[in-house]
Amino acid sequence: MSASQPSATAPPAVDPRFDLLETTMKRLGYSKSALIEILHSAQEVFGYLPNELLTHVAKRLKLPPSQVYGVATFxxxxxxxxxxxxxxxxxMGTPCYVKRAEDIINQIQATFKVAPGETSADGKLSVRAARCVGSCGLAPVVIIDSTVIGKESPEAIVGRLQTLLQTPQEVAR
Incomplete structure (x- = not known):
């Protein structure tokens, strides 16, 4: 974490990211039915959902923390x-599993030494397994940085990841 970016546990008065989240909650009228959208916004702003952030959302929406945590973990x-x-x-849904999704996971793990649910030691790659992403007609489906990729071999997916990880990212100016 950089010195210029407060931790996710910093109080809302100190961390400007809470202001961005507050804007979203206000726009949505602090509606309990907007919880999923608010959690997406929180994750986009903070990069993940630490317990302190879930507690903050629960307080602002006047929801039990268990409900917010339950939705977030689902x-x-x-x-x-x-x-x-x-x-x-x-x-890893049934159509994807039948079409070698497990082979894709195994190839990624063997090549990059990262298992599902983990992030590489250098912080460049996180690998996740999903129950179903709703694109069964494209099985097997892999999503890389919000890009949906279907009907590719494990080797092709690993090749895409290798190219992506070797490409220097543009620095925002």
């Missing part, structure tokens, strides 16, 4: 630990 898109610079999600 959906595979949410992470409770910091994610890597790039995220690779492999669908």
């Amino acid at each position: 959906y595979h898109q949410f992470s409770f630990t910091p994610l890597g610079e790039h995220i690779c999600t492999v669908c």
Whole structure:
């Protein structure tokens, strides 16, 4: 974590990221029915959902913390630990599993030494396994940094990841 970015546990008065989240909650009218959208926004702003952030959302929406935590843990898109610079999600739903999704996971793990639910030591790659991403017609489905990729071999997916990880990222100016 950089010195210029407060920790996710910093009080809302100190951490400007809470202001961004507050803007989203206000726009949505602090609606309890907007919890999923608010959690997505929180993860986008903070990079993950630490317990302190879930508690903050619960207080602001006047919801029991158990309900917020229950929703956050139900959906595979949410992470409770910091994610890597790039995220690779492999669908493990039945159609994808039948079409070699497990081989994709194994090839990624063998090549990059990262198992599902882990982030590489250098912080560049997080690998996730999902129950179903809803794109069964494209099986096997892999999502790399929000790009849905279907019907590719384990070798092709590993090749895409190798190219991505070797490409220097543009620095925002």
